Amino acid sequence: MAKKIKKQKDKNVSVKTEKPNEEKNVKKQEENTGFDKSKTYSVEKAVKFARETSKVKFDPSVELHARLGIDPKKGEEQVRGTVVLPHGTGKTLRIAVFTSEKNEKDAKASGADIVGGEELINQIKQSGKVDFDVAVATPDIMPKMAPLAKVLGPKGMMPSPKNDTITTKIKEAVEQLKKGKIVFKNDDTANLHVALGKLSFDDNALKENIETFIAVLKKSKPASSKGIFIKGLVLSTSMGPGIKLEI
Template identity: 45%
Template sequence: MARKPSKRYLKALELVDPKKTYPLKAAIDLLKRFPRARFDETVEMAFRLGVDPKQSDQMVRGTVPLPHGTGKKIRVLVFAKPGPAADAARAAGADYVGFEDLIKKCQEGWTEFDVAIATPEAMTEVRKLGKVLGPRGLMPNPKTGTVTDDTARAVREVKAGRVEFKVDKTGNLHVAIGKISFTPEQIEENARAVIDAVVKARPASLRGRYLHSCALSTTMSPSVRLDLKELGIAV
């Protein structure tokens, strides 16, 4: 049975013209005018891409540092054998650092962290966690900078607000870009950083239209479609 929309959602829906696309500043202004939830909602961007995710050469994936962070405390785990890389990760502020002990803990089902980083040396054993971490999007990957010997840099970047994006099996891509309590300028700068990164991630093999639509929303709000031409994106 479909859940009935809340009064707050319906009031927000009255402010949005579903046939219209909005300039980025106007879309953010709308989000700010929506009735607020009782918690600090996350602001999200959703993209509909013209790629076929089943084709390995059309996978869209990457990372982008948000100028103003995500507004969320990121729990970082680092898989590293005892030594300089592990020590550097701890000094940089990693929440969990270890090797065999953390691998065993994850094999038992523990996933109380947001980002996992691993040294190339540690990956020989960490790969065994693919079935546990993969479905949750927590598996370290060289393409996202989470497999590296420079653990200190990776930890600092993640803690500062670097986010990962990846197209899903339906060709859509979702990225959290901050909190509704951020200023309009902070939300806009974070949004433009994500848009630029997604545009630059266009697969070289793709023929035809790449970005079909883009929308902003908060955790509990309707979406506001953005004007791609105003963003400088070819349509």
């Protein structure tokens, strides 16, 4: 009868699986800069910490996240609007203008990247592809754009008079968007997120962009909203820690 031979573990071989140290690295970065995530800071100080705690190898966006005192389920408490940032967003927008044939020449002269009417509408409807960042339309073409609601709606790109993207003043609309006009809107959890520039901007440019946006946001409180409107503001960079702002 063959004897069973027990396999012995090789004590000289040790397999160790190490967990990523990303959280430790971020915490260390925060400690080195004096940043305390439990405290609130002025815009100027927050920009400083955003710069010092960012360690990515690309030029990250500087983002602002707002927690609002609204009921997102109520239509009358939706927060949306536009603001022209004094120093732009750092991103070159591709703008599409939807208009009738008689206005196409003026639309092209405005600096729009894409201009078209029914043919452009059908093209997007069939392909479902969108290769622009913002859609602007003249009122006369809007009835024909209804089929694009399923494509542009979920992306928040359907032209609307509420954000000045349905207009007869095409040149003015395109110029403002190119200069840094952004559209903001709350999400289903009563939060709002916007990119307000790039970390490569100088401190003053970031400060002015942030303060300009906050000033407009404060004026956007719905009449039916009761209590505190802006419950919290957090500044961050892409993949960076959240820095609480003084309100």
